[in-house]
Amino acid sequence: MTTPPISAARRPVPAAAIRTVTLARTGPRLRTLAVAGAVVGVGVVLLCVALSIGSYPVPLPEVLRALAGRGSAGADFIVNGVRLPRAVTALATGAAFGLSGAIFQTLIRNPLASPDVIGITSGASAAAVIAIVVFGLGGAAVSISAVAGALATAVLIYLLAWRRGVHGYRLVLVGIGVSAALSGVVSYLMTRAEVYTAEQAMVWLTGSLAGSDWSRVRPLLGCLAVLVPAAALAARTLPALTLGDDFAKGLGVRVERGRLALILTGVALAAVATAAAGPVAFVAFLSGPLARLLIHGRSPGLALSSLIGGVLMLGCDVAGQHLFGATEFPVGVITGVLGAPCLLWLLARANRVGTGG
Known part of the structure; x- marks a missing residue:
């Protein structure tokens, strides 16, 4: 009596095939985790550098003692009172910019769709300049005006771009047009302002972390404690939305509601970061493409883009403070120098692969 043949469904799967499938599923995740770990390591090194070097150098062991509350009075003032708030502000605002940029770029499926390109930070800048030049405000009032301006600009762009939905x-294009109009408003106000007032507005427009203290850090961290979980909740619909509206509707996703939630959280993150540090150029724009480059072209997660944004902001601030001798440059100058050639490279690459529009 012959043994019946084993059906195809019951044949044992070769071990090599199992290893191949497992590697294909876990390989990208492991690479992303490895890249995230490396970025965190770079951030720790930059934080140590930021707290140690300066016009009053503090050795690293003394920095650690000051952070633990056991340092000398001088070291405690320099580390905890002056340098640590600035470093924390850089990390927090950079992370917010990076997360905001990744939300917009992934949602719209366009590397140009970052808050500083489509006009969100231009709205914040225009509102802040109006508060400084026209009303003579300063401090927290300027920050609140910047947040309000960013939100109002986002609503305007959304309404102008609406045509049976909002598409990439x-x-x-609507955001670029609104940004150009707001830049004209800012330029006009700057020409009409007094010299001292115009200087104040220009420092804010450049984007700077000078003068950061704990009174600026606490509300920033409080806002991010709310906005980051909100972004994580809103991002649950992001994978379906990137497949297209029709496919997302077929999966039961409420497309416009999900898109609006993502846009609102992205705008709020950019607005809060701009209120704390000014409209620092290109951090939101660069974080997603850099993350994509590090993980070999795959779509980066929002968390990785946020980490890269924080490290990028801190690194540029450290470079602006210490890389050019006695001359200190605002962080917005350094990010602008880095971001402009990257923008040209992305435009050239998009045209080369046929996605330039």
């Missing part, structure tokens, strides 16, 4: 290139 229309939102980008």
Whole structure:
């Protein structure tokens, strides 16, 4: 009596095939975790450098003692009172910019769709300049005006881009147009302002972390404690939305509601970061493409882009403070120098692969 043949469904799966499938599923995740660990390591090194070097050098062991509350009075003042708030502000604002940029770029499926390109930070800048030049405000009032301006600009762009829904290139083009108009408003106000007032507005427009203290850090961290979980909740619909509206609707996703939630959280993150540090250029724009480059072209997660944004901001601030001798440059100058060639490279690459529009 012959043994019946084993059906195809019951044949044992070769071990090599199991290893291949497992590697294909876990390989990208492991690489992303490895890249995230490396970025965190770079951030720790930059934080140590930021707290140690300066016009009053503090050795690293003394920095650690000051952070633990056992340092000398001088070291405690320099580390905890002056340098640590600035470093924390850099990390927090950079992370917020990076997360905001990744939300917009992934949602719209366009590397140009970052808050500083589509006009969100331009709205914050225009509102802040109006508060400084027209009303003579300062401090927290300017920050609140910047947040309000960013939110109002986002609503305007959304309404102008709406045509039975909001789609990628229309939102980008409308945002660029609104940004140009707001830049004209800022330029006009700057020409009409007194010299001292114009200087104050220019420092804010450049983007600077000078003068950061704990009174600026606490509300910033409080806002991020609310906005980051809100972004994580809103991002649950992001994978379906990136597949297209029709496919997302077929999966039961409420497309416009999900898109609006993502846009609102992205705008709020950019607004809060801009209120704390000014409209620092290109951090939101660069974080997602850098993350994609590090993980070999795959779509980066929001968390990785946020980490890269924080490290990028801190690194540029450290470079602006210490890389050019006695001359200190605001962080916005350094990010602008880095971001402009990257923008040109992305435009050239998009045209080369046929996605330039």
